[in-house]
Amino acid sequence: MPQTARSVQQVSRPSGRPTGAEFRFVDGPVPAPGPGTALVENVLLSVDPYMRENMDGDWALAAPLEGRSIGRVTASRTHGLTEGDLVFHRQGWRTHAVVRPEEVRVLPQAPGVPAEAYLGILGGTGLTAYVALTRIARIEPGETVYVSAAAGGVGSAAGQLARLMGAGRVVGSAGSPAKVRFLVEELGFDAAFDHREGRLAEQLAKAAPEGIDVYIDNVGGEHLEAAIGAMREYGRIAWCGAIAQYDASEPPPAPRNLFDLVGKSIRLEGFLVRNHRDAQEELERLLLPALAAGTVIDRHTVTEGFDGVVDAFLGMLDGRNTGKATVRVVAS
Amino acid sequence: MPQTARSVQQVSRPSGRPTGAEFRFVDGPVPAPGPGTALVENVLLSVDPYMRENMDGDWALAAPLEGRSIGRVTASRTHGLTEGDLVFHRQGWRTHAVVRPEEVRVLPQAPGVPAEAYLGILGGTGLTAYVALTRIARIEPGETVYVSAAAGGVGSAAGQLARLMGAGRVVGSAGSPAKVRFLVEELGFDAAFDHREGRLAEQLAKAAPEGIDVYIDNVGGEHLEAAIGAMREYGRIAWCGAIAQYDASEPPPAPRNLFDLVGKSIRLEGFLVRNHRDAQEELERLLLPALAAGTVIDRHTVTEGFDGVVDAFLGMLDGRNTGKATVRVVAS
Missing domain, CATH: 3.40.50.720 (NAD(P)-binding Rossmann-like Domain)
Structure with missing residues (x-):
């Protein structure tokens, strides 16, 4: 586990196509989880088209960014989460996050269904x-x-x-x-x-x-x-x-x-x-057997390493990905 | 009853706003109904916005035009229609029409509901x-x-x-x-x-x-x-x-x-x-009591006389009507 936590913040609004200069990397100490929370080390991050729109105003500048992520619990001070749990949450664009149990979903481990599917076709x-x-x-x-x-x-x-x-x-x-x-x-x-x-x-x-x-x-x-x-x-x-x-x-x-x-x-x-999160269960009912059987595939274009997150995002906007654009922060 | 039947035909396509020159009046003998048909003398004609679109191609040139109409049966050679019946049909833009029973609807006579409502709020x-x-x-x-x-x-x-x-x-x-x-x-x-x-x-x-x-x-x-x-x-x-x-x-x-x-x-x-004619009954169930009670009104801007039909149409396109634009062919 690295001793430093890295994150990305947006520092300016783009005019037209983003160049990457709108973002900065910020280093700091790995946060310590307080009572009722757990520390998560992010494994996979999602970069998505809707984020381009968020850059125009929804995202605060010089602040942590939102993004779908999958991470592993490395320290827990809550009954709801156990060290080793693989969780889905929304504190993306960073290597570490402190989460409360109600903010995350502990991912089921279905045979033939890799975790990354929960950022892709199951996400x-x-x-x-x-x-x-x-x-x-x-x-x-x-x-x-x-x-x-x-x-x-x-x-x-x-x-x-x-x-x-x-x-x-x-x-x-x-x-x-x-x-x-x-x-x-x-x-x-x-x-x-x-x-x-x-x-x-x-x-x-x-x-x-x-x-x-x-x-x-x-x-x-x-x-x-x-x-x-x-x-x-x-x-x-x-x-x-x-x-x-x-x-x-x-x-x-x-x-x-x-x-x-x-x-x-x-x-x-x-x-x-x-507005349609309640359809998630239907989706999984339909897809889990198809994914396990291989009749549906969940292709990702994976960028390796946290430092590539901005490039992965810009590449996705340029259509350089095939399937879902994902960033692997650490080998899972 | 006049001895001549008049009708309007479209003779050219408009470029931009119609001027009236796209239409001509055609006179001929009053048609005689054949077996299984009836002669209708039109009382009221409807001019509607959708007709402007028809002028661009759906309407054949130098041919009878379509339009919602109400007329009275003046001679019948079919069991389905009786002299004196007030009928709704689609042979508009003319003073007389020969109709088959399946092409018309014999209008009910509800108290407080004038026939013209069947070209307006009930039409x-x-x-x-x-x-x-x-x-x-x-x-x-x-x-x-x-x-x-x-x-x-x-x-x-x-x-x-x-x-x-x-x-x-x-x-x-x-x-x-x-x-x-x-x-x-x-x-x-x-x-x-x-x-x-x-x-x-x-x-x-x-x-x-x-x-x-x-x-x-x-x-x-x-x-x-x-x-x-x-x-x-x-x-x-x-x-x-x-x-x-x-x-x-x-x-x-x-x-x-x-x-x-x-x-x-x-x-x-x-x-x-x-594509939604089957909703007609629901509409009448809702509106007939309201019309009879006067809580809903069916305002028409009526142009008097068949010869005014083109002007009524152009005026409707210019927004000169309040409520439904209608032409009264003969006093009913």
Whole structure:
């Protein structure tokens, strides 16, 4: 165990794309847990698209940052936690955290399910995809589902979950030929395309020639417009984020065909996963057997070492990850 | 009964705002009903915003036009219809129509409910408002509802229906001081404003200081943007039309704050009333007693005489009507 605790703080607001200069590393002594708390040594950290939005104001400057994390209890002064417990909590961007039992979840140890899955397909990322498909889009068996940023954390979960739920056709777009292969060959997408390779609307029409019923939108902007164009009557769009526009200082052009929502009776619905934590159990019921059987995979792009956390975050914003972007703080 | 039948046909597509030159009047002999049909003399015709969209392509040129109408059977060669029956049908924009029984609805004669209500609050106009509030926005008692174009047919129905359904606060915008008074003094809106009198977002914030839960959108464009800005978490927007953009040759600027749908968990849903005809009975169950008791009113702006039908249509597009725009072909 290192004698120093490191953490990252945000020190300035970005204008446009973050460069990394908005962050600083802070060293200090390893904190000592007070009565009723435990000391956790973080093992895995999550970096996520929503954090880019937090940088614009939700995150206080020069203060500890929030982030989903998995750590191991190394000292406990509470009955609720035992040394050696592997816990999920929200004190990310740091090597050590002092937690109260009600702030953490002790992770179950299911065979064939690595801990990192609780930051990925079993975590907020998978839950976002699950809620998008079920509560928001209300997917029906046999429907055609389109997922943008499909090789990312939420996207790769959404495509696989749609397949598990009986979608008739699952189509994805991603930003490189390698990612397109990953979607089709490893995740079982029926079709996928590289959105940098041609006009989005044309590529989508080719991948889903009979149109789409459900769109899981992580991107916004041009992707949302293409999806509205390809939608069949009574289509539903679950809008979880808009990575395409987080860096924009001007609001991006909204879809020019937005009025097609009326003519095609389309529903466009936004949501925040934090309002749907009660779906976690359903998600695990569905996924634990599939993960153990290997019919669903939980791919991570892991950055090794705490000092890489800012780079991992910037790389995720640039789409350099395949699957969930995760940082391994110490070997678990 | 006149010896000549008159009708209106569309002869060219408009570019931008229609001028009336897109239409022509056609005279011919009064048609004779064949076996299994009846001759109807039209009494009332409906002119509606959706017709502006039909002009761009759905309506064939130099052909009879579609439109909701009420007429009286003057000769029948079918058992299903009797001379003197007052019927609702869809052969509008003409003085006479030959109908089959399955194409018409014989109107009930309820005390205190004039026939014209079946083109207004009991017709497609009222049904649009009803479906918007119930099936699309799923209004809950106590909620705040905002209605744009609130003095128009759909809008005046939506505001009154929202009140009947227990809305906590009903707010409307319209395009003149007289209409604003009509909303508050005659229709019972809690607040109303003239959208030409100042910045929309500011006026809406003043009329609904605690925000809105439901928006019934007939207008699109700037009104949709203001409504998204004023929405509370979990707000719903029922989108029935976008009169503001029918004349535009460019797609209008979509709302710049569209991404707020994610942060506020807002649902934006379009629909076409023709997919919800099965709600008609519910609507009548709710409205017939209220109309008879006078707690709901069905205001029409009536243009007298068939020859005024094109002017009535253009005037409706300009917002010159208060309540439903209707044409009286002959005194009933």
